[in-house]
Amino acid sequence: MSTNEIIKATIHENFIQFLHQKEQYESRLAGVFLEELQKLAELGVSINMTELHTIACIGEQEPINVTSIAEKMDLSKGNTSKITAKLLAAGWVRKTQLSDNKKEVYFRLTAAGKKLFAYHDELHNKEQMRMYEFLDKYSESELDFIKRLFGDIADLYR
Structure with a gap:
C-alpha cells in the first residue's frame, strides 16, 4: 500500500x-x-432536530409559508407540510394570513415556540463560539483549506 x-x-x-x-x-x-x-x-x-430547525426557520423568517420553509431547509413541500402540521398540533406554531393575500397560509411562532426558538438560538450561539475558539489556532491558509474540505464533504453527501 x-x-x-x-x-x-x-x-x-x-x-x-x-x-x-x-x-x-x-x-x-x-x-x-x-x-x-x-x-x-x-x-x-x-421533537426531532428537523422539527426544531423548522421552528428556527419560522422564527427567523416569520411570517413564512410552506414553500419558503421547504426551499430554505432543502426539504420537499410534502415533508414540510407534515412537519408544520405536527408543530401546529403541538402548539409551537400558528397559521396566519396576510391582509392582502387571504389564499396563502403563513406560519408564525406561538409564545411557546418563541421560547423554544430563543433557547435554540442560544445553543447555536454557544456552539458557534466554541467552534470559533477552536479554529483560532489555525492560520488563514489552513482555514481556507478547512472551508474547502468541509464544503467538498457536504457536496459529497448531498
Whole structure:
C-alpha cells in the first residue's frame, strides 16, 4: 500500500470516528435540550432536530409559508407540510394570513415556540463560539483549506 493510500485510509477512519463522536455529542446535547424544553414547555414533548430547525426557520423568517420553509431547509413541500402540521398540533406554531393575500397560509411562532426558538438560538450561539475558539489556532491558509474540505464533504453527501 502506498503512503498516499495509507493517508487516505487514515483520513477515512478519522472521518468515521468523527461521525460517531458527532452522533454521541448530538445525543447528549439533545438530552440536555429536551430537559430544558420540558422546563420551558412544562410538558414532555417529543421533537426531532428537523422539527426544531423548522421552528428556527419560522422564527427567523416569520411570517413564512410552506414553500419558503421547504426551499430554505432543502426539504420537499410534502415533508414540510407534515412537519408544520405536527408543530401546529403541538402548539409551537400558528397559521396566519396576510391582509392582502387571504389564499396563502403563513406560519408564525406561538409564545411557546418563541421560547423554544430563543433557547435554540442560544445553543447555536454557544456552539458557534466554541467552534470559533477552536479554529483560532489555525492560520488563514489552513482555514481556507478547512472551508474547502468541509464544503467538498457536504457536496459529497448531498
